[in-house]
């Protein structure tokens with residue numbers, strides 16, 4: 001079967017979702033006609049893609065396909081060590097701006113597919129795709145209440161670069177979701193470097209632990225309504241300015257918020273008691289956690305060197 005037949009013959013409208021630079025396809029008639037031939041996998045599968053899509057999304061392809069000495073109308077690139085299945089997801093993203101289908105296996109999220117796609121996105125310099133993978137992984141972890149498996153952590157630590165933001169996301173998923181039992185009882189071995197980094201994250205203050213909250217000024221009116229700063233444990237005095245979160249009813253002193261660091265914590269709200277809230281009536285509400293991959297996703301996990309920054313909205317809410 002010719003895989004390239006799956007690629008649409010006509011271009012869909014330019015991708016305008018957040019995180020990817022929009023570009024005009026009308027400015028240059030060559031945009032419609034210039035294509036690049038790619039041979040993917042050990043048994044080469046041919047893909048014929050619009051050159052402008054490749055060059056607008058990737059400095060790698062810009063360097064490879066636009067240069068004074070290169071023939072601009074017919075190009076061919078061989079990438080024998082990239083899997084066709086993973087590359088198809090890349091192509092889907094190039095043409096639609098999204099990843100289809102979201103990878104599942106036996107009803108569970110196939111995080112390893114997303115990791116393998118991230119490896120390819122890194123290698124081919126698709127920054128927008130890397131950000132999209134981060135978004136999908138974060139949403140998937142919440143919607144299915146799952147995290148990566150031990151073998152996924154080995155892919156993450158053995159094949160993905162140390163500074164990749166996706167490492168930070170995975171560590172935060174483990175640090176802020178309730179994963180203690182899973183870590184303790186899983187029969188397979190977690191990657192040692194992953195366990196070390198997770199341990200450090202849980203012990204050391206980080207900015208995303210505070211950034212994830214919806215911070216608002218909060219003034220306890222009376223002693224019975226007050227509580228301790230979640231970081232330094234100082235009592236927040238009535239009628240003095242403090243900071244609270246509408247989402248989880250934690251509170252902080254102004255000084256700790258200014259310093260901007262807090263410890264990673266678990267989303268089950270351990271240590272909080274029924275009826276304990278920021279104010280009258282609020283304590284009745286069920287504990288809701290604030291998650292860094294909601295409150296500070298763009299700031300912490302996205303890269304925007306190539307692509308435009310996302311509007312700082314609470315994504316996915």
Ligand SMILES: [Zn+2]
Nearest residue numbers: 213245248290
């Ligand atoms: Zn909160």
Ligand SMILES: [Zn+2]
Nearest residue numbers: 229232253256
């Ligand atoms: Zn404090």
Ligand SMILES: [Zn+2]
Nearest residue numbers: 298302309310
């Ligand atoms: Zn962003």
